[in-house]
Amino acid sequence: MxxxxxxxxxxxxxxxxxxxxxxxxxxxxxxxxxxxxxxxxxxxxxxxxxxxxxxxxxxxxxxxxxxxxPELRPFLERLHPEKPPKYSRAVLETLAIIAYRQPVTRGDMEEIRGVTINSAIIKQLEDRGWIEVIGYRETVGRPALFATTRTFLDDLGLASLDALPPLEAVQAPADALAALSEPVAAEAAAALAPALTPMPNEGLPRPAESES
Missing domain, CATH: 1.10.10.10 (Winged helix-like DNA-binding domain superfamily/Winged helix DNA-binding domain)
Incomplete structure (x- = not known):
């Protein structure tokens, strides 16, 4: 051939x-x-x-x-003008913590955020296919260790976690992930939601917004 x-x-x-x-x-x-x-x-x-x-x-x-x-997606979105559901700040912050600090337990996430994390947030991220349990910490209660998935990287258009913007370049993990909304080199935005909207040609399901 x-x-x-x-x-x-x-x-x-x-x-x-x-x-x-x-x-x-x-x-x-x-x-x-x-x-x-x-x-x-x-x-x-x-x-x-x-x-x-x-x-x-x-x-x-x-x-x-x-x-x-990326520069053509605004035109493609005109074929489906409905606005996708937005993710709550709690969901975005939790995802950002997992992305940058993985593997982490729910307790780790709560310590970083300073608030209790609703179980619905974890379930929403698992149902979306962005996070998964990869093991258990050898301590009292053996809490689950969470990490991001290949689906998470695929949805952001990344080949590996090494392509995430460095944390020192922004004020918070969620802002760093938000820099991936178009090219990875884009300036960090104030919210992560635009980065987590699947591209028009992916056809992936989107979860409803969490109120937590």
Whole structure:
């Protein structure tokens, strides 16, 4: 198989995929005939080929996908003008603490926030697929340890937690996460909600706002 055919197969699979594709899944397209290094080279070529188009090929935590470019999303949102539900400040602060201090227990989060965290907040974040229990602290009561998921990174358009803005650049974790609303390098905003609105082409469900 020549390079052009392999690139066309990759492009078609990525455009048609409902979820990001991992290198392992893409290798299965060619029954293992292409190495991961070759796949990465072809993906880089595809990225360059789509440089001046409405979609971009990006590498996320769970794999590669095509998505709309940030500067075009305001136009796409006109197709669905309804406003998405907003997340309460309590939800955003809790998520920010988990993102920057993980793994953390509920007690850790309450100590940082200075208030009791409603169980509905934790459940909302778990139902959304942004956090999960990854273990238990070896102490009295063995409290659950929470961490963010690959879905959380995918929804923010990030490949890893290393891409989160550094905390020293902003006044609070929630403000740091808010810097991801468009490009990661954007200035920190006052609220996290815009960063957590799924991109138009994702089609992911959104939870109702918590009142806690």
């Amino acid at each position: 020549n390079t052009a055919d392999a690139r066309r197969i990759l492009e078609t699979a990525l455009i048609c995929a409902q979820e990001p594709l991992s290198l392992r899944e893409m290798a299965a397209l060619f029954e293992g005939a292409l190495s991961y290094d070759t796949l990465r080279r072809l993906l880089a070529e595809l990225q360059r080929a789509w440089d001046n188009r409405g979609l971009e090929l990006v590498c996320l935590a769970s794999g590669w996908r095509f998505q709309s470019r």
